[in-house]
Amino acid sequence: xxxxxxxxxxxxxxxxxxxxxxxxxxxxxxxxxxxxxxxxxxxxxxxxxxxxxxxxxxxxxxxxxxxxxxxxxxxxxxxxxxxxxxxxxxxxxxxxxxxxxxxxxxxxxxxxxxxxxxxxxxxxxxxxxxxxxxxxxxxxxxxxxxxxxxxxxxxxxxxxxxxxxxxxxxxxxxxxxxxxxxxxxxxxxxxxxxxxxxxxxxxxxxxxxxxxxxxxxxxxxxxxxxxxxxxxxxxxxxxxxxxxxxxxxxxxxxxxxxxxxxxxxxxxxxxxxxxxxxxxxxxxxxxxxxxxxxxxxxxxxxxxxxxxxxxxxxxxxxxxxxxxxxxxxxxxxxxxxxxxxxxxxxxxxxxxxxxxxxxxxxxxxxxxxxxxxxxxxxxxxxxxxxxxxxxxxxxxxxxxxxxxxxxxxxxxxxxxxxxxxxxxxxxxxxxxxxxxxxxxxxxxxxxxxxxxxxxxxxxxxxxxxxxxxxxxxxxxxxxxxxxxxxxxxxxxxxxxxxxxxxxxxxxxxxxxxxxxxxxxxxxxxxxxxxxxxxx
Numbered sequence: 001x002x003x004x005x006x007x008x009x010x011x012x013x014x015x016x017x018x019x020x021x022x023x024x025x026x027x028x029x030x031x032x033x034x035x036x037x038x039x040x041x042x043x044x045x046x047x048x049x050x051x052x053x054x055x056x057x058x059x060x061x062x063x064x065x066x067x068x069x070x071x072x073x074x075x076x077x078x079x080x081x082x083x084x085x086x087x088x089x090x091x092x093x094x095x096x097x098x099x100x101x102x103x104x105x106x107x108x109x110x111x112x113x114x115x116x117x118x119x120x121x122x123x124x125x126x127x128x129x130x131x132x133x134x135x136x137x138x139x140x141x142x143x144x145x146x147x148x149x150x151x152x153x154x155x156x157x158x159x160x161x162x163x164x165x166x167x168x169x170x171x172x173x174x175x176x177x178x179x180x181x182x183x184x185x186x187x188x189x190x191x192x193x194x195x196x197x198x199x200x201x202x203x204x205x206x207x208x209x210x211x212x213x214x215x216x217x218x219x220x221x222x223x224x225x226x227x228x229x230x231x232x233x234x235x236x237x238x239x240x241x242x243x244x245x246x247x248x249x250x251x252x253x254x255x256x257x258x259x260x261x262x263x264x265x266x267x268x269x270x271x272x273x274x275x276x277x278x279x280x281x282x283x284x285x286x287x288x289x290x291x292x293x294x295x296x297x298x299x300x301x302x303x304x305x306x307x308x309x310x311x312x313x314x315x316x317x318x319x320x321x322x323x324x325x326x327x328x329x330x331x332x333x334x335x336x337x338x339x340x341x342x343x344x345x346x347x348x349x350x351x352x353x354x355x356x357x358x359x360x361x362x363x364x365x366x367x368x369x370x371x372x373x374x375x376x377x378x379x380x381x382x383x384x385x386x387x388x389x390x391x392x393x394x395x396x397x398x399x400x401x402x403x404x405x406x407x408x409x410x411x412x413x414x415x416x417x418x419x420x421x422x423x424x425x426x427x428x429x430x431x432x433x434x435x436x437x438x439x440x441x442x443x444x445x446x447x448x449x450x451x452x453x454x455x456x457x458x459x460x461x462x463x464x465x466x467x468x469x470x471x472x473x474x475x476x477x478x479x480x481x482x483x484x485x486x487x488x489x490x491x492x493x494x495x496x497x498x499x500x501x502x503x504x505x506x507x508x509x510x511x512x513x514x515x516x517x518x519x520x521x522x523x524x525x526x527x528x529x530x531x532x533x534x535x
Contacts (some may be wrong), residue, residue: 016077021063028189029092030088031091055165055169062158085126085128091418101273112337117382138436205460221522224519226515236449237449239380246259247267247479256421263431266499269477271474274469274473282326289504302327303512306522311517312519315331320350342354351374379452399412400415428479
């Protein structure tokens with residue numbers, strides 16, 4: 001086939017149109033599958049769906065045509081095919097959408113987490129939908145004409161694609177009026193247009209002004225009359241959904257050790273976003289979810305900075321995930337994804353390793369309060385079975401593949417719940433460490449970054465846009481443990497009354513300030529979980 005193509009040349013427009021048709025038919029099965037769920041493939045709906053395929057093709061062809069030139073056509077088509085092959089895989093197999101937050105999450109993911117997603121099926125998508133057609137395009141001769149003819153043909157073809165799109169929309173006006181108004185999410189599965197637009201948004205969000213400085217907040221922060229040292233362990237969980245916590249009534253005993261610790265679990269805690277890259281900077285920022293943006297958080301100090309401004313809190317961030325997502329750039333940071341720092345690495349670096357050496361750090365600052373942030377690997381998917389040691393494999397059988405179609409839904413859930421069991425052990429050990437400081441007021445605050453889909457409605461993992469995200473991706477596990485010193489300050493009975501109150505990560509900024517009794521204009525008592533409970 002390739003030898004035949006060598007003997008036959010195409011114009012740019014012909015190659016673009018053929019490639020656009022190829023992409024529409026083979027890379028958009030997720031989009032058409034979702035459309036058919038809404039519009040059954042029968043009667044007039046058949047024509048509607050065919051019209052969508054035509055528009056998908058013309059828009060893709062228009063994009064390529066506008067950017068086509070002697071030097072850009074082949075690279076543009078090849079890059080689009082390769083990226084779209086990966087996009088098709090993740091949309092088809094995990095039902096995820098590639099928006100700007102997912103792109104940010106992918107870029108910030110380390111190599112180990114990326115390898116968790118690799119499998120034979122992903123390789124097949126890359127070879128068949130990415131590499132093979134790219135190679136054919138690379139070997140296909142393009143018949144170029146004079147610059148004048150090329151420009152004229154570019155304009156002519158662009159007009160044809162625009163007119164054809166408008167005509168199709170006009171022919172089925174009532175259908176598209178409903179489609180655009182009521183089923184916006186269906187357009188998010190369009191490949192490659194949605195990921196291309198998301199890339200544009202991502203680049204726009206990351207355009208840096210070299211003269212721009214981070215906005216300082218809480219410079220007036222101070223701690224008054226703090227006679228007893230406070231030591232707070234803030235644990236940032238990973239992909240822990242609230243409805244799989246036995247603390248919240250889950251049928252399985254996933255929190256056996258925490259249930260013995262008299263923790264106050266917040267059963268109605270909700271995340272700011274559905275991905276680590278979005279939620280982690282959001283939860284530590286001064287902005288509520290309603291007015292948060294990645295750019296605003298990036299150029300504004302967070303709660304760690306405010307605590308640092310008091311000059312009475314020593315801060316340490318330890319990370320066994322990808323990184324702090326920009327939160328800990330101005331405070332001491334330690335990477336525990338490496339055996340250089342984490343002594344509990346055997347292929348997988350364990351969260352429990354982050355506890356080693358903390359007593360030495362605390363002893364280094366005898367006259368300061370302490371905040372230690374521990375960012376877990378937790379329940380990072382899709383290979384949940386890697387997140388725990390053999391002794392915690394209580395629920396069986398277990399899915400030991402990142403190709404979920406090879407596993408039963410129950411085996412996926414079993415692996416996920418076993419990972420929660422391991423986190424339960426890690427969190428109990430963290431509480432044990434906090435208990436050892438009997439002369440201090442010690443607390444352990446746990447809050448997951450987001451939840452996780454485990455196959456409900458064919459959806460896996462996380463990262464869907466918030467407005468369509470299922471409850472499983474935004475309803476998160478969270479609790480607070482206080483020692484006897486804090487209980488002299490906080491009325492536990494009043495705090496227990498808040499366990500079923502609707503809360504969110506908007507509360508973290510102000511609750512951390514409240515735990516350290518920080519006085520500052522940026523503190524909002526209404527968003528402090530402890531507000532109204534102090535004696």
